[in-house]
Amino acid sequence: MAVDVGAPYATRVRQALADDGMRTALDRATGHLKERRDRAMAEIDERRLRDEAGAVRRYAIERLPDLLEQLEANLIANGCHVHWARDAAEAVGVVLEIAREHEVGDVVKSKSMVTEEIGLNEALERSGIDVVETDLGEFIVQLAGESPSHILAPVIHKRVEDIAEIFRIRLNTPRTTSPAALCAAARRELRNEFLVADMGISGCNFAIAETGTICVITNEGNGRMVTSLPRVYVAIAGIEKVVRSAEDAVLLWQAATRNATGQNVSVYFSMSSGPRRRGDTDGPEEMHVILLDNGRSRILERGYADAALCIRCGACIDICPVYREIGGHAYGRTPYSGPIGAVLTPLLDYDIHAARDLPFASSLCGACRDVCPVKIDLPRLLLDLRSVVVERGASPVGERAAIRAYSTVMRRPAPYRALARLAGWLGPLAGLLPPLSTWKRDRGLPRFAARRFGALWRERVRDEEGAAG
Numbered sequence: 001m002a003v004d005v006g007a008p009y010a011t012r013v014r015q016a017l018a019d020d021g022m023r024t025a026l027d028r029a030t031g032h033l034k035e036r037r038d039r040a041m042a043e044i045d046e047r048r049l050r051d052e053a054g055a056v057r058r059y060a061i062e063r064l065p066d067l068l069e070q071l072e073a074n075l076i077a078n079g080c081h082v083h084w085a086r087d088a089a090e091a092v093g094v095v096l097e098i099a100r101e102h103e104v105g106d107v108v109k110s111k112s113m114v115t116e117e118i119g120l121n122e123a124l125e126r127s128g129i130d131v132v133e134t135d136l137g138e139f140i141v142q143l144a145g146e147s148p149s150h151i152l153a154p155v156i157h158k159r160v161e162d163i164a165e166i167f168r169i170r171l172n173t174p175r176t177t178s179p180a181a182l183c184a185a186a187r188r189e190l191r192n193e194f195l196v197a198d199m200g201i202s203g204c205n206f207a208i209a210e211t212g213t214i215c216v217i218t219n220e221g222n223g224r225m226v227t228s229l230p231r232v233y234v235a236i237a238g239i240e241k242v243v244r245s246a247e248d249a250v251l252l253w254q255a256a257t258r259n260a261t262g263q264n265v266s267v268y269f270s271m272s273s274g275p276r277r278r279g280d281t282d283g284p285e286e287m288h289v290i291l292l293d294n295g296r297s298r299i300l301e302r303g304y305a306d307a308a309l310c311i312r313c314g315a316c317i318d319i320c321p322v323y324r325e326i327g328g329h330a331y332g333r334t335p336y337s338g339p340i341g342a343v344l345t346p347l348l349d350y351d352i353h354a355a356r357d358l359p360f361a362s363s364l365c366g367a368c369r370d371v372c373p374v375k376i377d378l379p380r381l382l383l384d385l386r387s388v389v390v391e392r393g394a395s396p397v398g399e400r401a402a403i404r405a406y407s408t409v410m411r412r413p414a415p416y417r418a419l420a421r422l423a424g425w426l427g428p429l430a431g432l433l434p435p436l437s438t439w440k441r442d443r444g445l446p447r448f449a450a451r452r453f454g455a456l457w458r459e460r461v462r463d464e465e466g467a468a469g
């Protein structure tokens, strides 16, 4: 992996910026996704869709406890087993317990960021269970031994040439950059995995309270196979995924796919409302739903309810000028990157010291807010989190000292004048001295004016008085 996700933030960014292949891939893919989104939005009344989608999500988050109770009751009535998990360890424990009970040896998964969040694959593998990702992007990431770099397009950081090489090495396929040939190779490989798997695991795009239904959006049909072929199906849903009704879910489905890939709707929308019933020709014998908190209640308690509105469409990521340069791995060990990742990661982790740099990984240009289909004011959330970083003393020591010194100088005319005079004398040489030398490493430094504003002003007043007298 070109970017070491465990390295400090500055190192990760430097590694990302030095990776020309990754930046080419990102540029191509995010540009393409943005064009598709723009075309899809030009066909409809975007403002109306955003108003309606935002209202539906707000309704769900404001009534979260009631809707979750309703969801649980209807899932149970449909024959599902419902588990509540406070954190990642509890959720993983539940999955391992189900796997043990059913003597599961092979698991197929559809793409799920929440399972990345709780480190499920690693836990299953440690228990001797084979896990295969069946979404094409996730499958490639798994073959490469990496982590996803985008919530929707996990392999967005790779060029087709890179993928061809991974397939050649890992699957022994002839070297080809034909997307059709690569897809066919993946399909051949995965088909058997679906047939032998004992357990299917998916995330959840929406959980419908009124009907007790888990909805999964995919374009490849793998979601349908994962949820219906193996004898046991486990869905893991963040508690914020609940929505009131099927109508609300369908509206959000359209909002998510138009913004994600520019499609009217995705190719597949799998709805699971319980295990196989008498007379059904397919479906799992047992269905489990794990409702995961893992920091989500804390997000609401701390006044960041807007962050819980997210439907993970990825539009804010594709448009973000920072993400488009550094990619998802520069955000560190988190499945959530881009502007929404810079908000969610510190909030979910709670340890603001660990993720202190992420709220600053934004130019605050506002493009993310303008595209968000549920109208999350991401720049405001990022600014709030920046204040938290500073208030908790989590900003770097050097930075705090520099800001304190700057504030001292700016509040006292004499040192300010002395410094401004010195900068004027030094001119471009000032950029060679710390802390400006560090600043200059990554940014341009404006030229210091040879003469200070105060001196120019006094001269002008003198000239005007001279002319008047």
Ligand code: SF4
Binding pocket: 259, 309, 310, 311, 312, 313, 314, 315, 316, 317, 340, 368, 371, 372, 373, 374, 375, 376
């Ligand atoms: S914050 Fe908005 S734009 Fe970004 S992924 Fe979530 S819903 Fe989509």
